[in-house]
Amino acid sequence: MGGGVTGAVVDQPPIAGPVDSVELTAHPLQRIGAFALAALADVQSPAAVSGERLVAVADWMTDHVVDAATGPDTKTPAGFWLKCSLSLFPNSPMNHPSNGKKPQRVVADAVRRWRGRPKQEQNPHVPCTLCGRPAAGFYGKMDVPLAESDLYRNSTPRHHHGMALCWPCLCCFHALPYGSQLTGGPAVVLHSWDEAFLSWTVAEQVDRNRREILVGRGLPRQPPSHEVLALRALRGYHDELNAGVELLVYSNNNRGPALDVHVMDQPLAEWLRRTSQAPVTRAGFTILLRAHKGRNRPGVVNVSRNAFREPGRIVSTAGAWLGRAACVGRLPAGTSELVKLCMSYVDEVMGMNQEDLAEIRVTADRVGQLLGEGTAGQFNKFYVTFRKLRFPR
Ligand SMILES: [Zn+2]
Incomplete structure (x- = not known):
């Protein structure tokens, strides 16, 4: 990231104060991350992830990342996160090429500095781009999947600080992989404006990731196709769908950043859900x-x-x-x-x-x-x- 001031925030009034609770915004990936945080915290609603609970979940996610970054190799359960990190958090301290030559303590410290909550004195006095509350800092592709295609360079332009985010919104992006089907390459996730469905399907995915990765079962050898994952989710949901669904396939990888969006309108989504059940x-x-x-x-x-x-x-x-x-x-x-x-x-x-x-x-x-x-x-x-x-x- 370069120096200078982001033009979009010059005229914003100075605001201050810590932000301690998760809010849903209009950004699909942030919303998925918010529901992933709720699932990780074992609560129903993202709004319930606040205060000490948010701190505890953020610390838990940081521990996973530290384990992955300092683990013996990518074949271990923790190592799976390391492998995925190139598609999710490229250029981050967890996958720096020189990590293998550094003492584990040095790598762990660097990861904890990256993932730790910014200190209050670093408050940039601008609102969060997504929720409008006080931002904690500016963030680029190391934390947020940014790009839509190779045509866009997927990096923060020179003299641009990046996206202003509050700490809870940043935590949502750090939680996004838990709500996604991870493949080692592009990740796959479903979004919907039907929040009951979104809450349910993200919680299901978080559970699967916990079982398949965190407890050591590892990556499915041949994950189902993207669309089959979506159909499976629809077939498993037992309430009426009140909105369509979007299938998002994203990669933040330096070599092939992408965000593909496939949309299914509500009538078809509800028909598939109902007729298959x-x-x-x-x-x-x-x-x-x-x-x-x-x-x-x-x-x-x-x-x-x-x-x-x-x-x-x-x-x-x-x-x-x-x-x-x-x-x-x-x-x-x-x-x-x-x-x-x-x-x-x-x-x-x-x-x-x-x-x-x-x-x-x-x-x-x-x-x-x-x-x-x-x-x-x-x-x-x-x-x-x-x-x-x-x-x-
Ligand atoms: Zn925010």
């Missing part, structure tokens, strides 16, 4: 997964990818699969459940006009009757003529 629709959902099975890819991967990238393909893929099965005269068990499921998609996700929907049903029934009177060859001819549907990869 309710007994009456689960049978259809199972067939939907079969219909999406590709040559080299399980159905759940294709459904998840379609849900985030091309939602319309969910129904068209099911239709194409049924068409192929009908051509060879072998409609599978569960066909009617799949058709009902697809119709509920058209109704609830696409929001099709009810009169149009009724007309489609009547027409489909007539076509079905006509074809039912013919032969498989006639149906095949019909299918070949009208297929413009794409198949799963």
Whole structure:
């Protein structure tokens, strides 16, 4: 970071005083970190992480980082954090190239200075960029994932102090990895403006990270694809979703900084959550997964990818699969459940006009009757003529 004064804060009135509680802001990664702090502190709400409790959680996270930085190698549970740190906290004292040659005490001191709460006399007298309360300092990529792509240099420009953050907001960014699926490369995390869902899904991820990493089970050899992680989260949630979900894939690594955002709107997110759970629709959902099975890819991967990238393909893929099965005269068990499921998609996700929907049903029934009177060859001819549907990869 260079010297000088950040233009954005020149006109701010001087403010002072310690800030001791976590607040939710409009920054998705800060919000995820806030709920991760709540999960680590074993409380329901980020606002309950305050005072001594916030200090205790921050100290706990610092201990993990010190253990990782001074541990024997990256194969130990603590070492996993060291490996991930290049994607999360690059250029930090925990992964400095010379650490291996320094005494452990020196490395530990450097890490604790980095992670420790700034002293009051360092108060920069500017508000936190995210919550507006007094900032504790200016922070760059060593603490906060900044970049959206390689095109942006992912570093604090010369003569710019970085992002002004209060200490609780800074702690949220330090807690972000606990709420993320860690891969050793880019981390994956779900965000939603439905705070009940966000609280639940982050707490689940914190639990998994505790089990899989902190107690020594290590990284899953082949983590599920990003989209499957999202679908799994939706399927595990038992309350109605009141907002869409965003799948965030981020890396703060010096070599490939990135932040990819995939959005799923509320109607589709809620439809996936509900239909994959309710007994009456689960049978259809199972067939939907079969219909999406590709040559080299399980159905759940294709459904998840379609849900985030091309939602319309969910129904068209099911239709194409049924068409192929009908051509060879072998409609599978569960066909009617799949058709009902697809119709509920058209109704609830696409929001099709009810009169149009009724007309489609009547027409489909007539076509079905006509074809039912013919032969498989006639149906095949019909299918070949009208297929413009794409198949799963
Ligand atoms: Zn703040």
